[in-house]
Amino acid sequence: MRRHNYYLLTLVVLAFVVITGASAQSLNTPYIKEVYEYVPAPGQFINTMPEWEEGDDAAAMARKCQEILADEGMICLGGFGGYVTFGFDHPVVNVPGAYDLFIKGNAFAATDKTDCGSSEPGIVMVSRDDNGNGLPDDKWYELSGSADTDSIGKVVYNYQITYTFIGDKKPVTWTDNHGGKGVMPRNAYHSQEYFPAWLTDQRSLSFTGTLLPNNIYVDNGNFLMRFLRYGYVDNKPNIVDGNINQACCFNIDWAVDADRQPVKLSHVDFVRVYCAMNQINGLLGETSTEFAGAEDLHPSAVPTGITDLWQSDNRHRRAYYDLTGRKVSENASGVIISNGRLLVR
Ligand SMILES: [Ca+2]
Ligand SMILES: [Ca+2]
Numbered sequence: 239m240r241r242h243n244y245y246l247l248t249l250v251v252l253a254f255v256v257i258t259g260a261s262a263q264s265l266n267t268p269y270i271k272e273v274y275e276y277v278p279a280p281g282q283f284i285n286t287m288p289e290w291e292e293g294d295d296a297a298a299m300a301r302k303c304q305e306i307l308a309d310e311g312m313i314c315l316g317g318f319g320g321y322v323t324f325g326f327d328h329p330v331v332n333v334p335g336a337y338d339l340f341i342k343g344n345a346f347a348a349t350d351k352t353d354c355g356s357s358e359p360g361i362v363m364v365s366r367d368d369n370g371n372g373l374p375d376d377k378w379y380e381l382s383g384s385a386d387t388d389s390i391g392k393v394v395y396n397y398q399i400t401y402t403f404i405g406d407k408k409p410v411t412w413t414d415n416h417g418g419k420g421v422m423p424r425n426a427y428h429s430q431e432y433f434p435a436w437l438t439d440q441r442s443l444s445f446t447g448t449l450l451p452n453n454i455y456v457d458n459g460n461f462l463m464r465f466l467r468y469g470y471v472d473n474k475p476n477i478v479d480g481n482i483n484q485a486c487c488f489n490i491d492w493a494v495d496a497d498r499q500p501v502k503l504s505h506v507d508f509v510r511v512y513c514a515m516n517q518i519n520g521l522l523g524e525t526s527t528e529f530a531g532a533e534d535l536h537p538s539a540v541p542t543g544i545t546d547l548w549q550s551d552n553r554h555r556r557a558y559y560d561l562t563g564r565k566v567s568e569n570a571s572g573v574i575i576s577n578g579r580l581l582v583r
């Protein structure tokens with residue numbers, strides 16, 4: 239190509255970036271588009287939130303979660319480790335110095351108290367679609383919450399629990415990798431099976447994650463749960479004084495790897511929430527994180543550091559994005575970003 243033609247093409251591309259970027263960004267919705275996985279641990283609300291019906295498999299249950307959340311409903315993750323994995327119609331950009339996600343539970347404060355109430359903390363994990371297949375099968379990073387600094391020595395990392403199904407409507411038993419064991423008690427209020435009914439064929443369920451220290455205490459015969467300072471789902475009320483509670487907001491800057499080392503991510507494609515306590519609250523039953531949806535706090539943001547895709551450890555793989563940051567196929571035409579460069583084809 240002759241030199242002046244090359245300059246002309248560059249100008250056209252830049253104009254296209256500005257125009258297309260501006261119009262396409264507004265199409266992004268801030269709410270969850272897809273629930274990829276719903277794998278709750280056993281619990282008193284499992285098989286009812288959402289309701290399991292004969293014939294429902296894992297995919298059907300994930301679809302039910304998606305429908306419930308789209309209708310501003312709520313699902314339950316069960317005891318420690320139970321999780322849900324979801325995504326948006328675009329990558330969630332890590333805007334520097336700002337919260338990126340608002341994630342809702344059903345926590346509330348006790349009457350006349352500000353530091354406790356119903357708090358069933360869930361930990362948030364994030365992941366990028368590094369292998370470009372559109373599925374959440376890539377490396378996960380935890381968003382470090384306040385317990386990592388407020389409860390040093392009391393948080394158990396790499397905690398693993400295994401729940402065993404021992405028969406329909408019999409109390410589920412569990413063991414952990416620290417020699418602990420127990421039974422998830424059944425109560426008079428919930429008569430259905432507590433083990434996820436679509437997973438009973440595998441007889442047991444194992445989960446690994448960060449175990450937060452128990453937060454329950456008894457005050458005048460009432461079971462109360464202390465709020466953690468920040469960084470957990472279903473820990474503090476979603477709304478305060480009519481505004482989003484910042485304690486329910488999350489910053490991708492908090493991401494840490496499996497060695498608890500900070501990781502810099504320009505954006506994430508998938509988000510997971512899991513219940514992070516193994517605690518029985520007397521007659522209230524097990525601590526089980528409720529999840530009531532999530533919101534990207536800046537859906538119009540365009541990934542600026544998209545080059546860090548290329549700096550992942552899958553260097554032999556190349557990912558392709560359009561100008562709004564949506565992943566596209568390798569053969570897509572138009573203006574494509576790959577390896578931090580604009581391609582026109
Ligand atoms: Ca951020
Ligand atoms: Ca993937």
Ligand SMILES: [Ca+2]
Nearest residue numbers: 344358472528
């Ligand atoms: Ca709750």
